[in-house]
Amino acid sequence: MAIATNLGFPRIGAKRELKWLLEKYWKGSIGAEDLRTGAEQVRQTNWKTQVEAGIEQLPVGDFSLYDHVLDWALRVGAVPAAYQTSQLVSELDRYFAMARGTQKGADLPALEMTKWFNTNYHYIVPEWSADQVFELNADALLAEIAAAQAIAPDVRPVVLGPVSLLLLGKLKGSSASPLVLLDKLLLVYQQLLTKLNEAGVKWVQWDEPILALDLNEEAQAALKHSLETLSPARGQVKLVLTSYFESLRENLPLAFSLDVDAVHLDLVYGPEQLSAALQHVRPEQSLSLGLVDGRNVWKTDLAKALETAQEAVAAIGKERLLIGGSCSLLHSPVDLAGETEIDAEVKSWLAFARQKLDEIAILTRAINEGPESVAKQLQENAAAIEARRTSRRTHNPEVRNRHQSITPESLCRQSDYQTRKSQQQQHLNLPLLPTTTIGSFPQTTEVRQARAAFRKGDLPADDYQQFLQTETQKCIARQESLGIDVLVHGEFERNDMVEYFGEQLEGFVVSKNGWVQSYGSRCVKPPIIFGDVYRPQAMTVEMTKYAQSLTSKPVKGMLTGPVTILFWSFIRDDQPRRDTCEQIALAIRDEASDLEAAGIGVIQIDEPALREGLPLRDADQAAYLRWAVDAFRLASSGVANQTQIHTHMCYCEFNEILPSIAALDADVISIETSRSQMELLDGFGSFQYPNEIGPGVYDIHSPRVPATSEMVGLLKKAVDVIPPQRLWVNPDCGLKTRGWVEVEAALQAMVEAAREVRTLLA
Known part of the structure; x- marks a missing residue:
């Protein structure tokens, strides 16, 4: 049977609960324990929402108090020397000093921040040093996994892969590639995989988003080397190799050649890659189909998505399919249900994160039990898709006529600079x-x-x-x-x-x-x-x-x-x-x-x-x-x-x-x-x-x-x-x-x- 999955859920809470907790903590009106307790409540709500919607592999580790890339830098022990000062009393103080700077005790600027690929999400850029020492610090992640296992039998930790983690950071004081640190870092990831296996984890979401980029030979070799090196430490853990925001293109053969049990395809931003993937997927591998747009708010055309999925079913069978979003739902609003500002017509065309979970579940059920099992939902969806396509509100002749009248002269100032x-x-x-x-x-x-x-x-x-x-x-x-x-x-x-x-x-x-x-x-x-x-x-x-x-x-x-x-x-x-x-x-x-x-x-x-x-x-x-x-x-x-x-x-x-x-x-x-x-x-x-x-x-x-x-x-x-x-x-x-x-x-x-x-x- 195909499995309903999700790559990640919004962290902030339906009413921005995490935002208010953080800002109260930074102002000193709540303490660290209140922040942790409140954050845990948001995380638990996110998990329960996904389970209730029908998600069968529950993502764990996608939650963060500030940024997931910073989290992974700390999980591998990469704290720049300046932030190791004893003036930062707690690990939480150190975390937020790296994220946003501090003048309490120590006077430290924040680490560099930049955009996460081509999104409006900003991540904290890790700083590596030539003599970098890595050390596993995964107790909090393992505790999250244990807590999630009390809610769902099948949890899927979200791990930022070592090659992407290194390349998303900067090696300070050197012109060398951060990949010179890979073998050191792999020792920590070996320990992590061993602990995940001991925790009873069946699947790990192995995020290597750099697969969406043009990769040089060094990066390609690093991906291959990393997964070959880590294979003995995995035990019974299966890996789904995950990238997003783009087609794999020339990296597709590489992805399927790696020692992974499944490969995720962003079929929203790279729909053309499915046919090639069906030629390269190995008999022992599964396919993760990203059919629901994690970055936009429009309802999925379920009939079209189901047609895409059926192509994969015909080629490799439904038992080798994972159904999910194109990327993490981090980039989507939480829930459409409480919206009162959007008029009814436009609202009927939309799906926020909570509704996208429903779409994933509907598609999975349609694959497993046949479209007739969700006939009503498919009919309602088709009506909404058609209503949007034919609505007069989407096309304005005057605007289109003016747009057509743009001339090259209208793109130039009167004189040079x-x-x-x-x-x-x-x-x-x-x-x-x-x-x-x-x-x-x-x-x-x-x-x-x-x-x-x-x-x-x-x-x-x-x-x-x-x-x-x-x-x-x-x-x-x-x-x-x-x-x-x-x-x-x-x-x-x-x-x-x-x-x-x-x-x-x-x-x-x-x-x-x-x-x-x-x-x-x-x-x-x-x-x-x-x-x-x-x-x-x-x-x-x-x-x-x-x-x-x-x-x-x-x-x-x-x-x-x-x-x-x-x-x-x-x-x-x-x-x-x-x-x-x-x-x-x-x-x-x-x-x-x-x-x-x-x-x-x-x-x-x-x-x-x-x-x-x-x-x-x-x-x-x-x-x-x-x-x-x-x-x-x-x-x-x-x-x-x-x-x-x-x-x-x-x-x-x-x-x-x-x-x-x-x-x-x-x-x-x-x-x-x-x-x-x-x-x-x-x-x-x-x-x-x-x-x-x-x-x-x-x-x-x-x-x-x-x-x-x-x-x-x-x-x-x-x-x-x-x-x-x-x-x-x-x-x-x-x-x-x-x-x-x-x-x-x-x-x-x-x-x-x-x-x-x-x-x-x-």
């Missing part, structure tokens, strides 16, 4: 190393409460508007007193940089509880793009114009770029992504033009998702980059020369796409470089990036306030790479998640650092 720079400097009159921030300022309890009261109807619109203006006044005054050169209005009216626009653009719906984890306790609620996109009216002009009226300094208009709105939403899957992105770009273009007409001379169009949207395979990247760059240029090129266009990108590897970043032709780009100690800036220097750049000089994702001297050191590194005439000084991201006390202290240090370096350059 040097011409624009001269006119902008004359208009803005900024000093050397101008200071600014990325956009948002602290979203205090008062701000969130006022927004919630307004939405519930408890706060009249006029009173809410007055509240926002008061907060904006205070924000402008604070920035002026700090001496910042280019100001922002603070974004107190905005819940999120994408959701805010999704609420105002046609073709979107927003959910009430559709939260997904971005990193740690940071959750986002992506809007859902279901139809053609257009802007019915101005979205940001009124508040930005008001802020500019309060100061003689320039105030940036703050917009989110079309690529980021696209990828940080749940995207419609019934037309090319490029078309949807260009529709959004036209809406942002209109908004930028309206801001300019209102007297706003600096407009920031953020694109932190540009690198995130990059296909995982080299062969696919050029086509994506062309349309992504075109979309940004379409959004940003409708303004005059003297209007300065900024953009912002963060927490990703930029170097491989620098030509495309330059092709955006933004006047100023701000990037995250503080966690990497300006390492990312080296690529911009080698490339000779032509326009202006603001490397982030402190990490806003940490509560730690760096000293002025620390920022001066980073700026000196920046000046060595980029001419100071083209350098800006700014934090590495927006400040909404921080408190005012730390924000003002950090910005004061930042402004002082800029002044000190200006003096040094004079």
Whole structure:
């Protein structure tokens, strides 16, 4: 019989219980034991939800207090020397110091953070050293397995494989590949497999997500070597080799040649690979079919998925099939059942994580007992799929006609950068190393409460508007007193940089509880793009114009770029992504033009998702980059020369796409470089990036306030790479998640650092 499986479940809880626990712990209002107890309750609920839905192999170890990659670094004993200080009293303190930095006892920055493949989830980048010592630290994982075995007879630990773990980290102080440490690390994985066998584990989910990438010969050999080396330690444990987000492509023969008992196929993002897999699967191996999209919210076309599964049944039999999602459901909201914000028609087209479990169970039963056993569910699903396909709400002729009228001229500014720079400097009159921030300022309890009261109807619109203006006044005054050169209005009216626009653009719906984890306790609620996109009216002009009226300094208009709105939403899957992105770009273009007409001379169009949207395979990247760059240029090129266009990108590897970043032709780009100690800036220097750049000089994702001297050191590194005439000084991201006390202290240090370096350059 085919087996219903799941690669992982959202950690945060249906009502973001884990978020609130973490933030209470960090504030000191609960202790470590309360945090552990609360987290255990969330984990237990997740397990019971999956078992009740019909999942037969229960994933264990997918839960994390902050990040699963950091968890695995600690499970193999890889704690960088700086964090081994006795000033960190507990292991929990050490864990969170590595994740988010600390100034309690020890003064330590956080480890580097970057995007998990092409998703909006961020992982903590492990740090390896040439003399790295590994040591197994799996007691907590083994305790989780024992607890799960009391709920389900068949549990499947989720293990991040050793080759991916090493390659997701960085070997500090060396140009060698982290794979030089593989044999040392395999000793720890041998111990782990022995303990899993002793614990009665039957199957292990062996995650090697690097199989979705272009692999060199060294990585291919490492995968083969690792599994051959570990084979004697496995005992009775079976391994399902798991990767996701892409087809295996040329790595498919390698995957099936490895010493594993099953291979998982992401058949949502790589449906074409099944036929090849059926030719390579060995008689003793099973196939894990990822038929349900773990990254999007649309109902699975069960008839189509069942047809795919039946192809595998005909070839190898149902007894060798595992049925599941394309990837972990970490990237999906928890449960659609409590949604009240989404209208009934669109809601009928959707499935969140809880509903995806049902889809997996229905498909498995249909395979095992025949489609007639779930005839009602299949009929209801088919009706929903057809209703969405034929709905008039998904197609707008006016939007499509305008989209078709885009010309090459609409993708270009009036003049080149040097011409624009001269006119902008004359208009803005900024000093050397101008200071600014990325956009948002602290979203205090008062701000969130006022927004919630307004939405519930408890706060009249006029009173809410007055509240926002008061907060904006205070924000402008604070920035002026700090001496910042280019100001922002603070974004107190905005819940999120994408959701805010999704609420105002046609073709979107927003959910009430559709939260997904971005990193740690940071959750986002992506809007859902279901139809053609257009802007019915101005979205940001009124508040930005008001802020500019309060100061003689320039105030940036703050917009989110079309690529980021696209990828940080749940995207419609019934037309090319490029078309949807260009529709959004036209809406942002209109908004930028309206801001300019209102007297706003600096407009920031953020694109932190540009690198995130990059296909995982080299062969696919050029086509994506062309349309992504075109979309940004379409959004940003409708303004005059003297209007300065900024953009912002963060927490990703930029170097491989620098030509495309330059092709955006933004006047100023701000990037995250503080966690990497300006390492990312080296690529911009080698490339000779032509326009202006603001490397982030402190990490806003940490509560730690760096000293002025620390920022001066980073700026000196920046000046060595980029001419100071083209350098800006700014934090590495927006400040909404921080408190005012730390924000003002950090910005004061930042402004002082800029002044000190200006003096040094004079």
